[in-house]
Amino acid sequence: MYLRAFLFAGLVCFICQIILDNTKLTPGHITSGATVVGALLSFLGIYDKIVAWAGAGATALISNFGHMLYSAGMAGYEESGILGLFSNLLCSSGIAIISAVVFSFVFTLIFKARD
């Protein structure tokens, strides 16, 4: 599992670096693209298998953000229909968004910007 986590995470970063170096895309494009690809793989039922195979190698990547959004949305729909889709979509990925925002805000107040 450790080796597979290393290989999968490394391979995704490797591919993204090649795309970044050989096109005019910015890191913003790459991360957005990886998120959409993660949601798409989740839609196709592949991302769950990747997570089962590579473990944290797959969940530590930004593509997992798309996967979490999609699977939380579907879980919400199964629970309470279209309203559940709206109310649940951000459920599990909220960990990433909220922790990043809260930590960033607190650290920004504490630390000074560098020039």
Added chain:
Amino acid sequence: MNKDEYQKLVKSLSPKEPKLKNALVAFGVGGLVGFIGEVIVRILMESFGLSRVDSCAWLAFILILFASFMTAIGKFDNLVMKAKCGLIIPTTGFAHSIQSAAIDYKKDGLVTGIGANIFKLAGSVILYGIVSAFFLCLIKVAIYG
């Protein structure tokens, strides 16, 4: 933009960039993040009795805390410059983009600075993540009921 920064920009845009080396560094660093992540998940599962899903959530939390803190004290930018996609693609890149936008615009004030710019870079990830996941959910529902 001073002369040194301009030189750096020219260098970063010139085709002589060692692409293979960049890609291998990204592979190594990205793989290392995945490997360390797996180690942390195992430790959480075994010593705290958490489920795999909960451990992965804690891992995201830990990675974000780490990246945010390192960015705030100014150590993370250099690492990202060297490792490039190796640190941008993992969740650390998401935290880095929010933290660096927040701290860069701190001087413009709480609302017009931090508030208006905190999602400047990460906004597109959140936007396209939500939009794509939402419509994929709708497609799934439309096809399979």
